[in-house]
Amino acid sequence: MLRFWLALAALSLLxxxxxxxxxxxxxxxxxxxxxxxxxxxxQESFMFSAQAPGVSAxxxxxxxxxxxxSSVQQSRQKDMSAEVQAIVGPLLDYDYRAxxxxxxxxxxxxxxxxxxxxxxAQLLPAMPAKAEHEARIAATKNGPSxxxxxxxxxxxPGLGAFxxxxxxxxxxxxxxxxxxxxxxIFQTPVGGVARATVLRRLTAxxxxxxxxMMRESMTQTLHAVALDLAGAxxxxxxxxxxxxxxxxxxxxxxxxxxxxxxxxxxxxxxxxYSVRSAAP
Amino acid sequence: xxxxLQAWRPAVFRALCMLGAMPGISHALTETEPxxxxxxxxxxxxxxxxxxxxxxxxxxxxxxxxxxxxxxxxLNKANVGNLTLMLPTLHATPVKVQSIRAGxxxxxxxxxxxxxxxxxxxxxxSAVPPSTGATRQATAEVALRLAHSWSSGLNLxxxxxxxxxFRMPGTEAVVRQYHGMGTRANWAxxxxxxxxxxxxxxxxxxxxxxxxxxxxxxxxPLPARAxxx
Numbered sequence: 001m002l003r004f005w006l007a008l009a010a011l012s013l014l015x016x017x018x019x020x021x022x023x024x025x026x027x028x029x030x031x032x033x034x035x036x037x038x039x040x041x042x043q044e045s046f047m048f049s050a051q052a053p054g055v056s057a058x059x060x061x062x063x064x065x066x067x068x069x070s071s072v073q074q075s076r077q078k079d080m081s082a083e084v085q086a087i088v089g090p091l092l093d094y095d096y097r098a099x100x101x102x103x104x105x106x107x108x109x110x111x112x113x114x115x116x117x118x119x120x121a122q123l124l125p126a127m128p129a130k131a132e133h134e135a136r137i138a139a140t141k142n143g144p145s146x147x148x149x150x151x152x153x154x155x156x157p158g159l160g161a162f163x164x165x166x167x168x169x170x171x172x173x174x175x176x177x178x179x180x181x182x183x184x185i186f187q188t189p190v191g192g193v194a195r196a197t198v199l200r201r202l203t204a205x206x207x208x209x210x211x212x213m214m215r216e217s218m219t220q221t222l223h224a225v226a227l228d229l230a231g232a233x234x235x236x237x238x239x240x241x242x243x244x245x246x247x248x249x250x251x252x253x254x255x256x257x258x259x260x261x262x263x264x265x266x267x268x269x270x271x272x273y274s275v276r277s278a279a280p
Numbered sequence: 281x282x283x284x285l286q287a288w289r290p291a292v293f294r295a296l297c298m299l300g301a302m303p304g305i306s307h308a309l310t311e312t313e314p315x316x317x318x319x320x321x322x323x324x325x326x327x328x329x330x331x332x333x334x335x336x337x338x339x340x341x342x343x344x345x346x347x348x349x350x351x352x353x354x355l356n357k358a359n360v361g362n363l364t365l366m367l368p369t370l371h372a373t374p375v376k377v378q379s380i381r382a383g384x385x386x387x388x389x390x391x392x393x394x395x396x397x398x399x400x401x402x403x404x405x406s407a408v409p410p411s412t413g414a415t416r417q418a419t420a421e422v423a424l425r426l427a428h429s430w431s432s433g434l435n436l437x438x439x440x441x442x443x444x445x446f447r448m449p450g451t452e453a454v455v456r457q458y459h460g461m462g463t464r465a466n467w468a469x470x471x472x473x474x475x476x477x478x479x480x481x482x483x484x485x486x487x488x489x490x491x492x493x494x495x496x497x498x499x500x501p502l503p504a505r506a507x508x509x
Contacts, residue, residue, distance in 0.1 A: 020375070042364065044355065044426055045428065085459040089457050092426065092441060097355075126362070126379030127362070150364075150373070165372060166373055183371050185371060271371030
């Protein structure tokens with residue numbers, strides 16, 4: 001139980017610290033120069049049992065849910081395996097990295113789509129080791145700037161929506177602290193009710209729908225980050241239906257772009273949302 | 281409130297924030313040391329603490345599984361997991377990510393896990409069968425499709441997928457996938473803990489395979505692929 005309270009205290013304090021979003025200052029934007037972009041996708045498949053974020057510990061999800069998981073872990077193992085086999089098994093052949101890499105190449109092939117001059121862009125299957133990462137940041141003192149997107153993707157419980165959650169970080173001038181930092185969340189409803197129907201729809205025609213959603217998530221994430229980097233101003237308040245841990249809630253925030261079929265807004269902490277309004 | 285206490289409050293708050301953000305607390309993973317990929321069997325599910333009573337898996341005697349080939353067909357062979365720190369907020373994104381490298385030989389890891397199936401009463405032979413027509417035997421070419429572990433809240437989770445291609449006399453090979461999920465409490469983000477949860481996932485996948493091999497030995501057809509729930 002001590003482990004739980006320590007973690008809860010640490011996470012609560014972290015949550016109370018400075019907001020994650022740090023806009024790129026005009027002075028820094030003028031000095032960015034060329035950028036090496038790395039998109040890190042460290043997961044290998046849909047992480048089925050991961051506790052979806054967004055449910056606070058106080059409401060009984062998140063950490064408490066994890067503790068409950070911990071206490072019954074052995075008895076749940078078999079049930080989880082059966083469910084994973086039925087849900088994730090059919091999706092195992094679809095490689096998020098391959099689709100995201102295609103979208104990355106296509107998006108950055110058009111120089112006007114990104115406000116920074118990208119010297120190189122790569123999709124990495126793993127986070128570089130700490131020493132390598134720090135050396136890369138130090139090298140920005142006399143070299144190109146360094147931008148990392150840490151991306152996690154998920155099908156929400158119940159398969160109602162596909163979500164990616166990305167942290168964007170930019171280092172420049174040899175400074176150890178990022179000069180730009182943002183959270184970008186993309187979500188598209190999947191459509192359908194019964195799991196079997198949803199899976200059939202996702203994987204039909206060699207996974208055309210699923211692959212399309214994967215590519216779109218990368219494109220829309222880059223688009224949202226690009227607008228934020230460019231200092232896109234906040235407009236009127238927009239609302240969107242958003243799937244959190246299998247439940248639909250209504251989120252509201254100030255819009256920062258108009259795009260057909262999508263609602264793009266910032267929440268009060270500056271997190272960027274790009275939410276598709278209907279299933280593809 | 282006394283002036284002294286007022287002066288200390290911001291400092292204490294900053295210190296607590298820093299304490300919470302210290303990588304040393306949240307990331308004890310030794311990322312320079314790859315996981316050894318050594319299989320160590322855990323107690324059978326029925327013998328574990330916190331477990332609900334479960335019938336032990338036993339294969340009737342004389343059943344032999346031949347393994348002429350084991351491949352590693354994972355898309356990313358260099359890594360076997362990640363440790364991702366996300367805050368429990370609605371707009372959570374990965375704040376910090378560490379990847380876990382694989383050392384050792386994942387094919388040997390898979391082979392060891394399959395050899396441990398002997399504890400269920402199955403004879404496991406890493407070779408081509410001497411005769412394909414013999415009864416009470418099965419032959420499977422096995423591929424390791426996925427082996428990944430990750431942090432989830434206060435737990436570690438793993439997902440291991442084995443794909444077996446069963447050679448049946450007079451028919452085409454029948455392919456089946458076996459998924460194993462491992463979960464365990466995450467006390468220190470230690471490399472050993474990640475290896476342990478991967479072993480739990482592997483064990484679960486092997487159990488699924490053993491059930492099908494037992495059916496083949498008893499002359500029963502393989503069950504249909506699991507339908508989506």
